[in-house]
Amino acid sequence: MFVTLPRSAALTQPGLERLVTRAADQRLDVEEAEARGAAHDMTVIDRALSSVTFPRLVATLGFPGVEYGGKLVEGEPAWRTLLAAATRPERRQFLQLLKPRMERANAYAEARIQRWQQARSAVPTDEWLHEHLFVVGEPEHLRFVVESLRYAPAYVRYITALEVAFVCGDSHRGFLTGARFQGREGGGREQLIVLGPEVAVALVLHEVGHAFLEEPSPPSGPRWAAGVQQEAAIAAWADQEGLTSRLEASIDRHELLADGLAAAWLEGTYA
Secondary structure: OEEEOOOOEEOOOOOHHHHHHHHHOOOOOHHHHHHHHHHHHHHHHHHHHOOOHHHHHHHHOOOOOEEEOOEEEOOHHHHHHHHHOOOHHHHHHHHHHHHHHHHOOOHHHHHHHHHHHOOOOOOOOHHHHHHHOEEEEOHHHHHHHHHHHOOOOHHHHHHHHHHEEEEEOOOOOEEEEEEEEEEOOOOEEEEEEEEOOOOOHHHHHHHHHHHHHOOOOOOOOOOOOOOHHHHHHHHHHHHHOOOHHHHHHHHHHHHHHHHHHHHHHHHOOOO
């Protein structure tokens, strides 16, 4: 098994050993992953650009103002009219116009972009990513994560390398959770992306999108992803309190934005 860590990094997350042990039993077949990933990438793009999903993404962003065809499109009536007859190629154009809005969808993303702007001397090249990324897995996993991040803008690559740890080869398809990996120099990783053997570029970018928009972990400790029993308990509580629709809307918003970002990054070109 290959473990790559930033310089002077220390693993202090309880339960990491279990994930690492399971990751050791999984190897990444790069050719298979790339072939499988191409189909998965198109699935994410198709989902984001569908005539059903895309209007929901625009609504999630608050029907923002964009310049299209020499005119300002802003507000729900204007967007509803535009989308009613929009073709897929047109929705693809709209997705790129909305990309800056998605990347700044909340205060947490804004703060992360400001952090990048304050450290513009750090250019997240492939070499820089190889040095700073926190990846547990095989060498092929590290290369796959780096290559996937090439689709994302520089500030997303920079923040991901400094805030997110990756554990690759686990049995899960992929998810984001809280983490607490502390480097001896004081730097830490407070988010964890677990990638399974069915890894694809779109999946990496989807989870990175979640991480970029996620609220930072509180000083008391990271938030952990709920297991099946915990999810059932949360759903039951929400139903009892009459909050099911709000809970579902919150989950839907996060998934729409993560899919939208992954699709926009895959469809766009960044330096």
